[in-house]
Amino acid sequence: MTRGLTPLSPDDVTALFTRADGEFFFARWGRPIAPVVFGVEPETVSILKGAIEALCVLTGHRMSETDPELGANLMVFFLREWSELTETPNLDCLIPDLGPLVARLEAAEANQYRIFRFDEDGAIRACFAFIRMDAHLTDVPAETLALNQMVQAVLVWSDTAFTETSPLAIAEGRAILRPDIGDLMRAAYDPVLPAMAQDPSHALRLAARVGRVS
Structure with a gap:
């Protein structure tokens, strides 16, 4: 976890991969x-x-x-x-x-x-x-x-994932990847996890790893 930053909660992670129609879908490159x-x-x-x-x-x-x-x-x-x-x-x-x-x-x-x-x-x-x-x-x-x-x-994010908030932040006048989103992306590519998931429980596995990345 990045110091000084509150990690994404399981609900936060679930929302990032839940589409407007209520379907949970996660996929990464294989x-x-x-x-x-x-x-x-x-x-x-x-x-x-x-x-x-x-x-x-x-x-x-x-x-x-x-x-x-x-x-x-x-x-x-x-x-x-x-x-x-x-x-x-x-x-x-x-x-x-x-x-x-x-x-x-x-x-x-x-x-x-x-x-x-x-x-x-x-x-x-x-x-x-x-x-x-x-x-x-x-x-x-x-x-x-x-x-x-x-x-x-x-990654295949929800179609509503970044409509309200950006995955980027500004540091010293430059755009950078938000540390919490970076932690989530690292967790998403954990080789232990499947490359695709449609069960919302996958968000719990991602959230558990987000708290351990550094």
């Missing part, structure tokens, strides 16, 4: 993360990959240059308008019902969306992250945006 980034300058690509690498060091997970099955298994797309997705060659082969999805995102005026794919054991197999750079996100520093997005790609 294979090395092989990222590719579209729509930004090379400097931003480096920042994003640096954020992934830092989270892999934190959790004890691994990165890779390529995925033997998919080539890249974490695809991050930056765009100005959701309509750009339907103009991306072959994306409709990766994302079924791409047209209706774009229409829903436009109607909701969303600025981000993630799609996960899973292996047979329920571990994360791939993640497609879409970030529409609206007026709000354009004002966010690249390092902050990168870390926030990668935190949400390294």
